[in-house]
Amino acid sequence: MKTIGVKASSSYEIFIERGLLKNSGRIIADTVKTRKAAVITDDIVDGLYYNILEESLKSEGFSVVKFVFKNGEASKSSETLNNIYTFLCENAITRSDCIIALGGGVVGDISGYAAATFLRGLDYIQIPTTLLAQIDSSVGGKTAIDLPCGKNLVGAFKQPACVICDPDVFSTLSEKIMSDGMAEAIKYGMIRDEKLFDLIASHNIDNVNEVIDEIIYKCIAIKRDVVENDEFDTGERMILNFGHTLGHAVESYYNYETYTHGSAVAIGMYMITGKSCDDTILSKLENCIKAYKLPCGCDAETTELVKLCGNDKKRESSSINYIICPTIGNAQIKKVTVDEFEKFILN
């Protein structure tokens, strides 16, 4: 088993191993003092993996209660959150007990936010079941829900007590959801690690499973390094937003329906790289994006997308931060006015 330690405001371990889900009870028992767990999951993951988790927890003496909500981003709402709070009240979950998030990014984000806020905070464990969640959303302590006026607009920084990654769970993921995660893996290569980029670029969506364990490990290690340096996202952590400023605009323009997060980030990475790099790098990125059946562009007018960037929650008053990678493996943060950003993209 591989482990990655994260030293943040609270420190924790990320455990990575194929087949780990069936031993997750042992890891959780070693991590928390309580033997009472509230598992939060969605209706798809519930049918696939809940029984394995429950059995593993019960064999370690846990009493387990479960809350299941409908899968999909629409559930990352204050309504689901209130239902979770009611469930935690009804099951008499105390500050000494723990929440376990079993699922993808939506499950992890809303469960983590519930754990950050219910009784002003209790322990939670992330068991991410998608590639995107394993390499991105489950690590680093960002938790959130969406508002009608935008995604992730309400949230908290709350580090998990541990993260349990079992790459075997990808066997039930669709190609589209794997591609979604690979966009973030490509991002990690672009911002920090040319060798990782080359490893990804030398494979494609059909054969990446051969090297996915190494990719997961390297991506998480990069995220760990960045988060340790800037837990609360006021500096270096912004480099994780490479492709995201325009990516969020793409998602928003299409009402989060046409493009997955990863697809939108792929478009965002390609657009910003087209404005800041020579053709050699742009062409490498394009080939890599296409090898994972991700898009390099969309039908939306660039002017419309740039307008939406002005509403990004990362915006600080009249300025905007965006990320470029002048060479593969090296990210730079650019802080400009909204007007300057418009000129940069539209020129």
Add this chain to the structure above:
Amino acid sequence: MKTIGVKASSSYEIFIERGLLKNSGRIIADTVKTRKAAVITDDIVDGLYYNILEESLKSEGFSVVKFVFKNGEASKSSETLNNIYTFLCENAITRSDCIIALGGGVVGDISGYAAATFLRGLDYIQIPTTLLAQIDSSVGGKTAIDLPCGKNLVGAFKQPACVICDPDVFSTLSEKIMSDGMAEAIKYGMIRDEKLFDLIASHNIDNVNEVIDEIIYKCIAIKRDVVENDEFDTGERMILNFGHTLGHAVESYYNYETYTHGSAVAIGMYMITGKSCDDTILSKLENCIKAYKLPCGCDAETTELVKLCGNDKKRESSSINYIICPTIGNAQIKKVTVDEFEKFILN
């Protein structure tokens, strides 16, 4: 002007002076970088003090937007919170801007919670307008909303950027609301400072205004000391709950309608002191409570109140923490099982 510095996860100043509200803009301008403020208040305080605050902010170059909700505990809900989030979205409040809580405990708690969670946190300033809010809820960074299943069940630790206390605003408070705050002042004396207790005990609700500035200063200084030692409420901070375990049960038993928080705490302090002190101390406490027109008991059966203590959010699994003051000025934390607590109270 008196100031008290608080060194917590983020450090800040508490400013105390009569007439300070009309100069609050200057203090806020010195505290935050932004010149855009979102004021949150209730319909009573809005009519009394908003104009003074707005004028002071505008004279320092602030643009100001305002959100007003109906006064009272019933507004400390997820519904009001969602309305606040929508208001912040619609007014394009960013992470660099600030929220100003102008009002009593309900306003401070929900505004602070909105500031802790909107965009994962932005600065907020407390301008508490009740005695209870000035000496208790505005200091220490506890923010919260209520759930249908209980009070303050959802919240965050979020220290304000500064706290502005103007005792002149008490001129518009009813006697009942002043009494409500005096119960917490008596608590500070009981847990930490016999001289403060004696100062309070040598006055009454009709003449306490003569020494209220000194009482406010001493109470806040005690709270500051306790919060600095235990910001996240895992040890010493629990002494602030003297009278609160049973007090919360009284509030809950009467559906938060019959007794104010302070009245319920007075009952709680008297009940627990009756179980843990000799008659001299109990009699001193009784006289002091009565001098501020607060109650020493209620009609609810003690067995019923003890049952409700088992649901307290401070409970850790099967154990409960309660506070006694064997002598005035000295608090002790007792950790016992729920059963042991029942026996202690009912014997």
